[in-house]
Amino acid sequence: MTDVPVRLVVDRAACAGHGMCYGIAPSLVEPDEQGDPVVLIDPISPAQWDDAHTAVSVCPERALSLVPASSSIDPEESSR
Ligand code: SF4
Numbered sequence: 001m002t003d004v005p006v007r008l009v010v011d012r013a014a015c016a017g018h019g020m021c022y023g024i025a026p027s028l029v030e031p032d033e034q035g036d037p038v039v040l041i042d043p044i045s046p047a048q049w050d051d052a053h054t055a056v057s058v059c060p061e062r063a064l065s066l067v068p069a070s071s072s073i074d075p076e077e078s079s080r
Contacts, residue, residue, distance in 0.1 A: 005043040005069035008052050012036070014063035021064055025055040043069035 008028060021037050022029040028044065028051055029037045044052045044066070056064045 006066045007043045007069050008039050009065050009067050010037050011063045014061045016061050020058045021055040024058050025051040
């Protein structure tokens with residue numbers, strides 16, 4: 001594991017909104033009014049990496065990813 005800060009990013013175009021991510025990592029992701037995931041914490045602290053990796057791994061659409069915090073990608077890169 002690295003000490004490089006990371007961000008959790010949602011690809012809105014890929015997300016199907018079935019909520020497995022916020023069901024398994026509610027401290028990091030919550031649903032908005034439409035049930036779409038909203039990333040709550042940016043960047044992810046090292047203490048939250050396990051939860052973040054779990055959220056990424058459960059997403060059947062591969063809509064979540066972890067990127068370096070230095071990335072210019074918006075946490076909700078394809079949102080609205
Ligand atoms: S698990 Fe993946 S597809 Fe489902 S709401 Fe979360 S990001 Fe979207």
